[in-house]
Amino acid sequence: MIASLVVTLDRCHSDLHRTMDEIASLPGVEVPGPEGLQYRIPILIDSSCPDVLEERTRQLQQIPGVAFVDVVFVHFEDESGEIPGAPSERPTCHEL
Amino acid sequence: MKFRELRLKGQLAMSFDSEPMDAAFDRRQFIRASAMAAAAAVAGITGPALPILGDESLTGVNWEKAPCRFCGTGCHVQVGVQGGKVVAVAGDRNAEVNKGLLCVKGYHVGAALYGKDRLRKPLLRDGNSYREISWETAISTIADRIQAAPDRFAFYGSGQWTIPEGYAVQKFMKGGLSNNHIDPNARLCMASAVTGFLATYGVDEPAGCYDDLDACDVLIMWGNNPAEMHPVLFSRVIDRRSRGENVLLIDIGTRRTRTTEACQHYLEMKGHGDLAIANGIAHLLIKNGTWSRKFVDQFCSFKAPDDANPNLHGKAITFEDYKALLEPYTPEHVEALSGVSADKIRMLADLFGNPSLKITSLWCMGMNQHTRGTAINSMVHGIHLLSGHFGSPGNAPTSLTGQPSACGTVREVGTLSHALPGGMVVTDAQNRAKAEELWRLPPGRIQETPGHHTVKMWESFCTPTDKGGDISTIWVQVTNPGQTLPNLNKLFNPKGDNKAGLEDKFLIVSDVYPTATTRLADLILPSAMWVEKNGMVGNSERRTQQWFRMVDPPGEARDDCWQTIAVARELFNRGVEGMKDRDGQFLFDIKNGDGAPVPIWEWEHYYDTNVDEHLFEEYRQFTRFKHKDLAPYGEYVKARGLRWPVVESDGQWQETRFRFAEGFDPYVAEGKEIQFYHSSTHDDRAQIWFHPWIAPAELPDNDYPxxxxxxxxxxxxxxxxxxxxxxxxxxxxxxxxxxxxxxxxxxxxxxxxxxxxxxxxxxxxxxxxxxxxxxxxxxxxxxxxxxxxxxxxxxxxxxxxxxxxxxxxxxxxxxxxxxxxx
Incomplete structure (x- = not known):
């Protein structure tokens, strides 16, 4: 799956540079926007494991200084043609 | 890593310094670039980027527009289809609602189509199991049940019905079977918003729109958690802060949520505390002399409940009566009733008393799922009216909905037990006559007595026939009452109890997956969902939206609208008089360009024509009665939705952002400034209501603390x-x-x-x-x-x-x- 998101920063947060560093340090997360402090940051997540997208989104939301995370684009690249009905039927993702 | 612009076939894309930008730019890289370009554009770093998504020759993906399947916000998505399957979703940059954004559920709106337990065949209960049957048998079985007891048949629908789906059932029931037992799940989520609007303005649905979120100085959320339930709207406000704007956010709630974390003030109240808070604000506005005398004198009247004759429109009172009724609601008394401190009540009153601030109120289930829901809805409107915070961008009391077409289908098409399309009601003889005329029915076909509302419908269904249970068959479409009805042990579960004496009852469920409702169904019908069918919906801000079918449904799943029309046709073929109009023609007669009927009741011919367009154009005629005008179908094909009333001006179809306000609403007469042209008092005035604080229906006690x-x-x-x-x-x-x-x-x-x-x-x-x-x-x-x-x-x-x-x-x-x- 390939997804892009926009992370909105809390302008009042005391250390937004640290916030941006934390965002960039998340595994599988690419922050290819222009350098320098922005308050809306485009993010790319590219993973063969759909769970990574979900998990990274949650982690982004929890970083101090992040006000909101919005989804913009999702490409499923699904090969099975069908998703399992029950979570237990899906293999565990080792990227998490 | 830095990004840089890339032009492919003349369209803007984006690449990364670390990646090649030549002919070897493979498909995956292209998708990555598209994803990044879309996000960068939304973040305001580059210009419009979505045209790149349209280049099927590069990605093999064909993109079309549709509103999201989930909540009532009405976000538009770009849906990517490849090989007959939805493979990608992107926020639609051209959509005013979401401006390219989606919430976390947007990750999965496409995947929701592909659960492996999708229902694929009609299933008929056979003891404790089901057997597959043909569609012909299924349609015939339903027709048998209806013919056996047409007045004991009920239809239970949904705010997820598309507009044409709801309209077809509405016509089938009220115009065809002369049966008003049709009600939707929206009764459970926004019926009190409807009655609040009707009691205040004489007509349903918000005057404001989402643009208010871009303009308000203060946003008050009354028992509402938009950070989780309407995230894209909340993000819109948070984005304003990220750009350095000052927006004061106030959360009035019964528990801390993610919304609370973003708010400057959290006012924690007890259940029904909102009634006291609203009265406390009004009390202080009057006591402090900060109410808007000009707005009230020109545009408002006062109302209170008529205890001797309880009714939605109550009794008229004077300003002095209103003031006296509010007298007990001092900040300290309100604190005792609500749990919110007197200082916070004063803060709210000071905000409403400041005419230079623009204030928007938002609410959803907290105020609607409330045994005094009509009252609290009316009271919040009343505070805005009393203080003059109404009718200009940023000043609005706005209810949100939870389903994609709670407004478009339930409230506008009127799929409620008392309603007719276009805001009309069955109890009004003139309204019935208008509907009969547009439907070409013989006079008197539509019954004047409202049918059973949701709770009564299911109570009747779960009561043995010989004990007064007068509903014997319910057909459920696009909803899951086995999980959402309250008090399930009374209103649903008895259907599964062999000793409940309900053997003659029959439950039909059309759905896409097995649910808590199909568990007890006698007949299960597999339905098409979202982009497997054509559709139109209406969101929380009066915006009507349209999409086309993009992929096939699985197995034998078929459109809900087709299911309804097929049953109607079966009854017509059996000679049931109600399925004919006054000229003997089938109720859903559609002719092609040569004037020949299109047999839309046969699945293989259903898409020979655009049934949605035919039904919508017929329905559209109703929308003019209450100034909820809709544009021709083709206008919605071109747009990302239009907010009604949509009127033609100089050859263009113009939407309306703010109702009742001169300069915005085409139905406000010149020089009127504000005109409530459907006023229940017929004087262009809105009603400011007093309602007393009343305790919840059930309170904790020693046994249930x-x-x-x-x-x-x-x-x-x-x-x-x-x-x-x-x-x-x-x-x-x-x-x-x-x-x-x-x-x-x-x-x-x-x-x-x-x-x-x-x-x-x-x-x-x-x-x-x-x-x-x-x-x-x-x-x-x-x-x-x-x-x-x-x-x-x-x-x-x-x-x-x-x-x-x-x-x-x-x-x-x-x-x-x-x-x-x-």
Whole structure:
């Protein structure tokens, strides 16, 4: 799956540079926007494991200084043609 | 890593310095670039980027527009289809609602189509199991049930019905069968918003729109958690802050949520505290002389309940009467009733008393699922009117809806037991005559007595026929009452009890997946969903939206609208008079360009024509009666939705952002400034209501010492019938839980994940505890979400309803708890 998101920063947060560093340090997360402090940051997540997208989104939301995370684009690249009905039927993702 | 612009076939894309930008730019890289370009454009770093998505030759993906399948926000998505399958979704940059953004559920709106347990064949109960049957047998079975007892047949629908689907059922029931037993699940979520609008303005639906969120200085959320339930709208406000704008956010609620975290003020209230708070604000506005005398004198009248003759429009009172009724609601008295400090009440009154501020109020289930829902809805409108915070961008009282077409289908098409399309009602002879004329029916075909509202319908169904249960067959489409009805042990579960004396009752369910409702169904029909069919919906801000079918439904799944029309045709073929118009023609007669009938009741011919367009153009004629004008179908094909009234001016179809306000609303006469042209007092005035504070229908006591509230979670949409089949969402939020305050947990010696038995006077449930979880309920309260069909919190909830809207209260039930030994 390939997804892009926009992370909105809390302008009042005391250390937004640290916030941006934390965002960039998340595994599988690419922050290819222009350098320098922005308050809306485009993010790319590219993973063969759909769970990574979900998990990274949650982690982004929890970083101090992040006000909101919005989804913009999702490409499923699904090969099975069908998703399992029950979570237990899906293999565990080792990227998490 | 830096990004740089890239031009491919003349369109803007984006690449990364570390990646080649030559002919070897492969498909995956291209998709990555598209994804990044879309996000960068939304973040304001580059210009428009979505045209790149349209280049099918580069990606093999064909993109078309559709509104999201989930909530009532009405976000538009770009849907990518390849090989007959939805493979990608992107926020639609051209959509004013979401400006390219989606919420986390947007990850999965496409995947929701592909759960492997999609229903694919009609199934008929055979003892304790089901057998596959043909569509012909299924349609014939339904026709048999209707013919056997047409007045005991009911249709239970949904705010997820598309506009044409709801319109077809509305016409089939009220115009065809002369039967008003049609009601939707929206009765459970926004009926009190409807009655609040009607009681105040004489006509339903918000005057403002989402543009108010871009303009307000103060946003007050009344029992509302938009950060999780309407995230894209909340993000719009947070984005304003990120750009340095000052927006004061106030959360008035019964538990801390993600919304609270973003707010400058959190006012924690007791259940029904909102009634006292609204009166407290009005009290202070008058006492401080900060109410808007000009706005009130010109545009408002006053009302109070008529206790001798309870009715939606109450009795007229004077300003002096209103002032006297508010006299007891001092800040200190309000504090005692609501739990919110007197200082905070003064703060709210000072904000409303400041005419230079622009104030928007938002609400959803907190004010609607309330046994005084009509009252509190009217009162919040009243505060805005009394203070003059109405009618200009940023000044608006706005209710939100939870389903994609609660407004478009339920409120506008009128799929409620008392309603007709276009805001008309069955109790009005002139309204009935208008509907009969447009439907070409013989006079007197439409019955004047409202049918059963939701709670009454299901109570009747679950009551033995010989004991007065006058509904014997219900056809459910696009909803899951086996999970969402309150007090399930009274209103639904008896259907599955062999000793309940309900053997003659018959439940038909059209759905896309097995649900808590199909569990007890006698006949299950597999339905097409979202972009497997054409559709139109109407969102919370009066915006009507359209999409085309993009992929085939699985197996033998078919459109709900086709199912309705096929049954109607079967009855027509059997000679049922109601299925004919006054000229003897089939009710759903559609002719092609040569004037020959198109047999749309045969599935293989259903898409020979655009049935949605035909039904919509017929329905559109109703929308002019109450100034809810809709544009021709083709205009919606071109647009990302249009907000009604949509009127033609200089050859262009113009939408309306702010109703009742001169300069915005084409129906406001020149020089009027504000004109409530559907005023219930016929004088262009809105009504400012007084209602007293009244305690909830059930309060904690010694036997049941906790107050239980129910609601939704970010990961799952409503009953989870779609989102629980998506592994990522299911893993993120696998099951329901009881949120509890740490002090209460300590008393019961509970730790996280310990199991407790929660009991009300109506049922019980064993469920794990979540202490200090995502939401933080105050001491003495519990919160349990309703998405989990294995842990049905509605076994516990009350079926007490608001006296006017007939909407139940899911937010206040007295319960007790006990620890379950591990």
């Amino acid at each position: 906790f107050m239980l509230s129910t609601g939704r979670v970010l990961e799952h949409w409503h009953t989870g019938s779609m989102t629980r089949r998506i592994p990522e969402l299911s893993r993120a939020m696998p099951g329901a839980y009881a949120e509890m305050h740490p002090d209460d947990a300590a008393v019961y010696r509970l730790r996280n994940a310990d199991r407790i038995r929660v009991e009300s006077r109506r049922g019980s449930l064993i469920i794990p505890v979540w202490i200090d979880g995502r939401g933080k309920p105050p001491k003495g309260t519990l919160f349990i979400p309703f998405f989990d069909e294995t842990l049905l919190v509605n076994d516990l909830t009350l079926d007490a309803v608001d006296p006017f809207s007939k909407q139940p209260d899911y937010k206040k039930a007295a319960v007790r708890i006990s620890k379950v030994p591990s």
